[in-house]
Amino acid sequence: xxxxxxxxxxxxxxxxxxxxxxxxxxxxxxxxxxxxxxxxxxxxxxxxxxxxxxxxxxxxxxxxxxxxxxxxxxxxxxxxxxxxxxxxxxxxxxxxxxxxxxxxxxxxxxxxxxxxxxxxxxxxxxxxxxxxxxxxxxxxxxxxxxxxxxxxxxxxxxxxxxxxxxxxxxxxxxxxxxxxxxxxxxxxxxxxxxxxxxxxxxxxxxxxxxxxxxxxxxxxxxxxxxxxxxxxxxxxxxxxxxxxxxxxxxxxxxxxxxxxxxxxxxxxxxxxxxxxxxxxxxxxxxxxxxxxxxxxxxxxxxxxxxxxxxxxxxxxxxxxxxxxxxxxxxxxxxxxxxxxxxxxxxxxxxxxxxxxxxxxxxxxxxxxxxxxxxxxxxxxxxxxxxxxxxxxxxxxxxxxxxx
Numbered sequence: 001x002x003x004x005x006x007x008x009x010x011x012x013x014x015x016x017x018x019x020x021x022x023x024x025x026x027x028x029x030x031x032x033x034x035x036x037x038x039x040x041x042x043x044x045x046x047x048x049x050x051x052x053x054x055x056x057x058x059x060x061x062x063x064x065x066x067x068x069x070x071x072x073x074x075x076x077x078x079x080x081x082x083x084x085x086x087x088x089x090x091x092x093x094x095x096x097x098x099x100x101x102x103x104x105x106x107x108x109x110x111x112x113x114x115x116x117x118x119x120x121x122x123x124x125x126x127x128x129x130x131x132x133x134x135x136x137x138x139x140x141x142x143x144x145x146x147x148x149x150x151x152x153x154x155x156x157x158x159x160x161x162x163x164x165x166x167x168x169x170x171x172x173x174x175x176x177x178x179x180x181x182x183x184x185x186x187x188x189x190x191x192x193x194x195x196x197x198x199x200x201x202x203x204x205x206x207x208x209x210x211x212x213x214x215x216x217x218x219x220x221x222x223x224x225x226x227x228x229x230x231x232x233x234x235x236x237x238x239x240x241x242x243x244x245x246x247x248x249x250x251x252x253x254x255x256x257x258x259x260x261x262x263x264x265x266x267x268x269x270x271x272x273x274x275x276x277x278x279x280x281x282x283x284x285x286x287x288x289x290x291x292x293x294x295x296x297x298x299x300x301x302x303x304x305x306x307x308x309x310x311x312x313x314x315x316x317x318x319x320x321x322x323x324x325x326x327x328x329x330x331x332x333x334x335x336x337x338x339x340x341x342x343x344x345x346x347x348x349x350x351x352x353x354x355x356x357x358x359x360x361x362x363x364x365x366x367x368x369x370x371x372x373x374x375x376x377x378x379x380x381x382x383x384x385x386x387x388x389x390x391x392x393x394x395x396x397x398x399x400x401x402x403x
Contacts, residue, residue, distance in 0.1 A: 018323075022330040025303065036292075036299040037339035040380060043289025044343025044372045045350065051368040052351025060360040070264040071239050072143070072202060075230040075250050078259045087257035089227045093250040094136075097230060100249055102238035107139040109206075110225030112217055114187040116163070116210040118173050122185070128172045131209045132186065134217040134225040135164075142231045143203060150178045150195030158213025161186075161220050162194040166207040170196045186210060187221045202263040203231075292339065293379040296332055300387030304328065308394065315396035328388035329381060336380020340373045347372070 026033040075097065077087040090096075094108045112132040115124050139145075140152045152164055163186055165175065175182055175193060182193040191212065200206045217223050230250065234242040239262075247258035304311070311324055348369075352362040 018326055018330050019334075021327050022334055025307070025327070025331055026334060029303070032299060032302075033335060036295050037335050037342065039292030039295035040289065040336050040339025040376050041292075041342035041346060043286070043292045043379075044340050044376050045347035046288050047286065047375075048344060048347030048368060048372045049350040049354075051372075052348060052362070052364050053354050055365050055368075056351065056355035056360040056363040057358075059363050060358075063361075070262070071234050071236045072263055073232040073234060073239075073243055073246060074203075074259075074261045074263060075232060075246055076228065076259045076261070078257045081256060087251075087254065089230065089258070090251055090253075091227075093227060094230050096249050096252075097232055097246065100234075100242060100245065102235040102242050104233045104235060105138060105142045106230055106232045107136040107142040108227045108230045109136070109139065109209075109211075110134040110214070110217070111228045112187075112212070112221065112223050112225060114221060114223070116169070116173070116184050116186045116191075118175075118184060120185040120190075128169075129208060130169045130172060131205070133206075133209045133211050133228075134214045134223075135211040136214070139206075139211070139231065140197075142233050143200060143206065144233075145200050145206070146198045147195045148198040150193070152195055152197075153211065153213050157194055159215040159219070160213075161189060161191045161216055162212070163191040164195045164197060164211045165193060166197050166209045166211070167199045168204075168207040169210055184210070186212070189220060191220075205229075289375065289379055293336075293383040296335055296380050297383040297387060299335070300328055300332055300384045301390070303331070304387050304391045304394075307391075311391055311394050312396045315394070321392040324394075325388040325392035328391050329384050332380045332384020332388070333377055336376045336383075337373075339380070340376030343376065344369055344372060 075089070075093070077089050079085065080087050094106050097103060097106045110133065112134055114132050115127045116130055116132055117124070117126065117128075135153065137153050137155060137158055140147070147164075148167065150164070153162070163184060165173065165184075170176065170193075173184060175184075175196065178193060178196065183190045184193060185191075197206065212221075214225055217225050232242070232246065243260055243262070246260045247255040251258050314324065348364050351364065355362040
């Protein structure tokens with residue numbers, strides 16, 4: 001019969017048991033655990049809300065470009081190279097542009113030297129930032145715009161004192177409904193409001209304008225409109241070719257005095273700027289997440305100091321250093337996981353609420369959610385590594401004596 005071994009077998013701790021022990025340790029200090037997890041949640045919420053808002057904004061911009069197209073060009077007069085004075089487009093500039101084969105449609109507007117007010121009792125200097133433009137009847141078709149209320153100018157109404165208001169102009173004048181006849185004081189007489197346009201994302205100048213017909217500008221306002229902008233809709237496959245010849249076509253004598261631009265470039269620039277700003281906010285969110293990780297590390301160090309006797313007792317009963325280290329790492333991961341879940345919920349709600357307030361379709365990229373949650377676990381696990389190693393390094397007798 002062999003003699004009994006004097007070496008105690010090493011303890012065994014299943015993964016499920018490790019999780020139970022870790023959860024019970026966190027449950028013993030609920031308030032501290034909740035506040036520590038909140039630090040992680042704030043960082044994740046900040047990052048995820050930024051990603052969600054940026055994605056919704058980008059989706060909205062792309063939908064605008066898909067609906068209105070990127071094949072809209074603007075032709076405007078520049079300046080004389082020698083005198084520096086403002087140049088002018090020839091009277092036949094629009095008709096010349098329409099002769100270019102790939103051009104689908106063209107429409108012109110002219111800035112008028114007058115103001116529009118709600119009543120004749122308001123000072124002419126109080127313009128409210130609203131411009132008065134003479135416009136061609138096919139402007140709406142060229143811009144691919146729509147009328148929110150009423151109707152647009154046509155061959156009959158453009159000759160009479162009627163006006164169509166842009167979305168912003170109507171709002172500033174306090175006009176929201178055309179159920180009953182509405183008039184505004186334009187120049188020195190009353191004009192009947194014929195319609196209100198829906199917002200024009202590619203041309204905010206139209207949003208802030210009151211539009212009258214060219215004939216009405218001459219007959220009722222006594223003004224001779226000089227074309228300030230010609231909007232050109234070209235075939236997408238020939239856009240660059242059309243853009244290259246527009247200046248020489250609009251003003252063959254002085255093509256250098258013609259400016260040609262594409263409104264969609266401004267929308268794309270906004271998207272690029274939004275991406276840069278998103279990167280900055282993501283950086284701030286990452287800093288907040290790292291601060292949350294420091295909170296986890298601090299909480300775990302405090303737990304090690306407060307539970308020295310527990311650690312010593314478990315070591316005396318057969319728990320190995322790996323068991324102790326694993327317990328505290330799991331506690332860190334549980335804290336980070338709870339904070340990550342809370343952060344995902346908060347960040348998603350903030351992003352969705354902001355998107356709805358802006359009239360966007362809420363968007364939540366699943367890759368962003370997964371990255372945010374995995375990031376919280378990595379930060380939490382890394383933050384809990386040093387406290388776990390420190391707890392594992394405690395000798396049983398020293399831990400029991402310290403408790």
